[in-house]
Amino acid sequence: MGILVFINAAPHKLYGLPNNVTFDRGGSKTTRFQIGELMSAETLSTFPMGGIHPPESKELTEKLASEVMPSPKRVRLILKQHVGAPCKPLVKKKDKVTEGDVVASVEKLGANIHAPVSGTVKGVQNALHPLVGNAPALAIETDPEAEPKTYSPVDWTGFSREELLAKIKDAGVVGMGGAGFPAGFKLDVRPDVKLDTLILNGAECEPYLTSDHRVMLEHTKDIVEGAKIMLKILGINYCAIGVENNKPDAIQAFNKTIAEDSSKNGYNIVVKPLKVQYPQGSADQIMQAVTGRARPAGVRSSVIGIILQNVYTTKAVYDAVALDKPLYERIVTFTGKGIKKPANVMVKVGTSIADIVEYLGGTTPDLAKVIAGGPMMGFAVSSLDIPITKTTSGVLFLAKDEIDIEPHLPCISCGFCVDVCPMGLEPNQTSVYVEAGRGKDTEEFGVDDCFLCGSCAYVCPAKRPLVQFMTIAKNDLRAAARK
Amino acid sequence: MTESEATTVEAAEKAIAAEEPPKAIAPELFVSISPHFKNTDSVSKIMWTVVACLMPPLVLSVFVFGFQTLIITLVSVLSCVGTEYVANRCLGRSTDSIKDGSAVITGVLLAYVIPPGVPYWMPILGGVMAIYVTKVLMGGLGYNMFNPALIGRAFLVASYPVAMTSAWLSPIRDAAVFKYMGSGADAVSTATPLYVLKHYGFEALIERFGSLSVIYRDFFLGLRPGCIGETSAFLLIIGGCFLIYKRYVTWHVPASVIASVALFTWIFGGEGFFAGNPLLAILSGGVIIGAFFMATDYVTSPTQATGKIIFGVGIGALTVLIRLKGGYPEGVCYAILLMNPLTPALDRWFRPKRFAPEPEEGA
Numbered sequence: 001m002g003i004l005v006f007i008n009a010a011p012h013k014l015y016g017l018p019n020n021v022t023f024d025r026g027g028s029k030t031t032r033f034q035i036g037e038l039m040s041a042e043t044l045s046t047f048p049m050g051g052i053h054p055p056e057s058k059e060l061t062e063k064l065a066s067e068v069m070p071s072p073k074r075v076r077l078i079l080k081q082h083v084g085a086p087c088k089p090l091v092k093k094k095d096k097v098t099e100g101d102v103v104a105s106v107e108k109l110g111a112n113i114h115a116p117v118s119g120t121v122k123g124v125q126n127a128l129h130p131l132v133g134n135a136p137a138l139a140i141e142t143d144p145e146a147e148p149k150t151y152s153p154v155d156w157t158g159f160s161r162e163e164l165l166a167k168i169k170d171a172g173v174v175g176m177g178g179a180g181f182p183a184g185f186k187l188d189v190r191p192d193v194k195l196d197t198l199i200l201n202g203a204e205c206e207p208y209l210t211s212d213h214r215v216m217l218e219h220t221k222d223i224v225e226g227a228k229i230m231l232k233i234l235g236i237n238y239c240a241i242g243v244e245n246n247k248p249d250a251i252q253a254f255n256k257t258i259a260e261d262s263s264k265n266g267y268n269i270v271v272k273p274l275k276v277q278y279p280q281g282s283a284d285q286i287m288q289a290v291t292g293r294a295r296p297a298g299v300r301s302s303v304i305g306i307i308l309q310n311v312y313t314t315k316a317v318y319d320a321v322a323l324d325k326p327l328y329e330r331i332v333t334f335t336g337k338g339i340k341k342p343a344n345v346m347v348k349v350g351t352s353i354a355d356i357v358e359y360l361g362g363t364t365p366d367l368a369k370v371i372a373g374g375p376m377m378g379f380a381v382s383s384l385d386i387p388i389t390k391t392t393s394g395v396l397f398l399a400k401d402e403i404d405i406e407p408h409l410p411c412i413s414c415g416f417c418v419d420v421c422p423m424g425l426e427p428n429q430t431s432v433y434v435e436a437g438r439g440k441d442t443e444e445f446g447v448d449d450c451f452l453c454g455s456c457a458y459v460c461p462a463k464r465p466l467v468q469f470m471t472i473a474k475n476d477l478r479a480a481a482r483k
Numbered sequence: 484m485t486e487s488e489a490t491t492v493e494a495a496e497k498a499i500a501a502e503e504p505p506k507a508i509a510p511e512l513f514v515s516i517s518p519h520f521k522n523t524d525s526v527s528k529i530m531w532t533v534v535a536c537l538m539p540p541l542v543l544s545v546f547v548f549g550f551q552t553l554i555i556t557l558v559s560v561l562s563c564v565g566t567e568y569v570a571n572r573c574l575g576r577s578t579d580s581i582k583d584g585s586a587v588i589t590g591v592l593l594a595y596v597i598p599p600g601v602p603y604w605m606p607i608l609g610g611v612m613a614i615y616v617t618k619v620l621m622g623g624l625g626y627n628m629f630n631p632a633l634i635g636r637a638f639l640v641a642s643y644p645v646a647m648t649s650a651w652l653s654p655i656r657d658a659a660v661f662k663y664m665g666s667g668a669d670a671v672s673t674a675t676p677l678y679v680l681k682h683y684g685f686e687a688l689i690e691r692f693g694s695l696s697v698i699y700r701d702f703f704l705g706l707r708p709g710c711i712g713e714t715s716a717f718l719l720i721i722g723g724c725f726l727i728y729k730r731y732v733t734w735h736v737p738a739s740v741i742a743s744v745a746l747f748t749w750i751f752g753g754e755g756f757f758a759g760n761p762l763l764a765i766l767s768g769g770v771i772i773g774a775f776f777m778a779t780d781y782v783t784s785p786t787q788a789t790g791k792i793i794f795g796v797g798i799g800a801l802t803v804l805i806r807l808k809g810g811y812p813e814g815v816c817y818a819i820l821l822m823n824p825l826t827p828a829l830d831r832w833f834r835p836k837r838f839a840p841e842p843e844e845g846a
Binding site: 047050052295296297371377381396402405409413415421422423426428449454457461463471 | 514
């Protein structure tokens with residue numbers, strides 16, 4: 001943990017912010033602030049409790065520039081790849097669509113889905129989804145003759161707040177760090193909610209994954225512009241970009257871009273190098289690390305004056321507003337010992353993992369486990385025939401010697417899991433209760449606050465599947481509440 | 484999804500299945516819940532590390548008390564591991580648990596807290612009591628309420644009080660390893676410092692063991708009468724600090740046990756208040772081995788810092804109480820056993836601090 005400094009001084013003096021930035025909300029009474037600007041390697045900001053530092057394993061792909069994969073023969077767009085209601089298809093079988101057309105949409109909370117390729121609609125089919133198993137998906141067969149669509153930037157500064165929001169909603173931008181919350185809805189904050197800080201989440205704390213890292217390096221300017229767009233929508237002027245210190249090139253790139261930017265328009269955008277500590281990129285943890293404010297249980301981040309967006313989402317916001325380009329392709333990290341050629345690949349949403357693996361030259365013979373997402377919170381999949389969604393940041397291929405198939409032991413009460421829990425919960429107690437069939441009695445151990453980061457299971461010497469126990473406890477509590 | 488939609492989906496699926504066969508996938512993929520990789524510390528790795536940390540005092544005891552300390556330790560370990568194997572076998576449970584090292588630790592610790600002059604069959608009984616009654620019958624590793632090795636010792640003290648409280652050997656300074664070999668309990672020739680202190684007073688202690696500075700040096704290095712593994716504060720502290728360095732145990736329990744024994748002895752241990760000798764209290768008896776290796780047992784000690792400190796202070800206070808007012812000269816064993824069952828309550832009373840503050844009114 002970095003050195004924490006307890007002060008009650010006005011934070012703008014610390015951060016060098018304009019005086020009109022107020023910090024009067026949230027945990028302001030005894031807020032823990034960390035010295036942001038005087039940071040050396042020892043005093044990097046981080047979150048206050050728990051956390052682990054697993055092997056980063058990012059060296060496999062962090063230096064590899066993203067490469068564009070040619071359009072696959074067929075894409076399947078899962079109709080629910082966001083928080084909210086599933087989309088309804090707007091096209092019928094045999095319809096011709098062009099790259100960038102809206103092919104499915106939803107009236108309530110949700111995000112439009114666009115055709116990532118030009119081609120012919122093949123109808124709605126079932127596709128495998130890492131989480132829900134079979135999910136309805138719209139299949140489109142690619143027209144190999146079609147020219148790829150090109151976009152050129154326009155000046156966005158003239159657009160009003162409503163126009164900007166409409167563009168973001170139309171483009172189907174969702175939180176690309178994994179949550180999939182529609183960005184247009186997140187940014188559409190009621191005017192009476194008092195905000196002061198926009199945080200861009202560039203922590204990328206999951207081992208192995210490097211897609212956010214590559215975006216930060218390759219699209220630095222777009223992200224800074226995207227930040228300005230969101231600041232304009234939110235009506236505030238302070239944005240902090242939180243980046244873990246294992247990406248010094250990204251931190252440098254941001255600093256350079258911000259310093260050279262001539263059109264600041266009074267916006268104050270700063271980079272916050274963060275200590276390399278999992279789960280730094282979790283919402284609560286990065287908000288605490290950057291601003292010192294802790295979000296109370298069960299409320300939105302806007303209650304403590306913060307809006308949080310992933311850096312890749314910010315890039316997508318820029319694309320949506322300045323290029324009019326919907327979100328239908330993204331960089332996905334393909335990595336691990338189980339794949340022949342690790343890479344950061346720019347792929348169309350809906351491309352099957354199997355197609356990408358084929359493009360990259362296949363898997364190695366000792367492949368044992370495939371994970372959609374990172375090793376800490378990703379989902380193991382039983383098949384490679386799974387389409388990429390807007391929230392897939394990486395696919396990890398683990399070899400036989402890297403996976404854990406040992407049976408677990410009883411809890412020996414070492415308390416390691418309690419020490420590393422970033423939320424201050426008691427996975428040990430919860431697991432024992434669940435084993436005894438008493439998941440519904442676990443509320444007191446803070447099961448609701450658990451976001452399944454897996455730090456507890458990572459350190460457990462008895463190799464207990466604590467995330468599974470937590471999930472069961474959550475389900476039991478939900479079932480008990482319904483009664 | 485409506486029924487008609489579902490049928491469309493099914494039909495489409497069939498059509499697709501007919502059109503192209505599913506892509507060849509990797510032969511066999513494992514699936515499990517996250518996280519998909521874990522750190523390398525395992526129960527058995529931790530346990531065997533503890534065993535390794537306990538080895539230096541054994542080597543010293545062979546040189547100080549003779550070769551039979553090694554035999555007693557081996558007998559004790561074999562008894563514990565054998566009991567675990569047989570008991571689990573009879574109960575139809577997995578016998579893999581003998582490999583995790585926990586029974587070995589129990590065996591080593593049991594041997595370390597019995598006098599070096601006891602007959603060789605005694606640790607066998609202690610091992611059966613420690614493993615079968617205290618651990619296996621309670622449900623196995625993780626479910627025992629009391630420290631198994633200490634229950635083993637308490638059982639032996641209750642059943643064979645003469646041997647367990649008088650089979651002491653004088654330390655041999657010229658390393659005559661085989662001098663006591665074969666002589667068994669006949670070699671009883673001395674009393675522990677705490678016994679001398681309790682029954683004959685401070686002057687007798689000085690007379691028997693030398694001046695205070697000699698006592699401090701000898702007791703620190705391990706040249707004093709006592710149980711097999713408890714005598715060398717120096718080697719036990721090194722082993723314990725290694726465990727703290729490896730983060731397998733935290734400093735809270737050892738520090739609070741040792742500090743509270745010193746404090747309470749200083750206050751109450753002499754003629755009138757604040758006249759006791761805290762250093763002597765720490766270096767004699769089983770305070771160091773109890774603080775670093777017995778009271779820190781995961782299963783029977785609390786997990787939270789505050790709970791650990793209260794646990795440790797309770798052990799220290801009870802130890803001093805038994806030493807000064809009880810019938811036995813030494814009280815570490817019973818002090819730990821008395822605090823063990825408080826562990827669940829301490830864990831319940833002293834919770835970790837939550838990250839998320841309670842939502843404010845109207846928020």
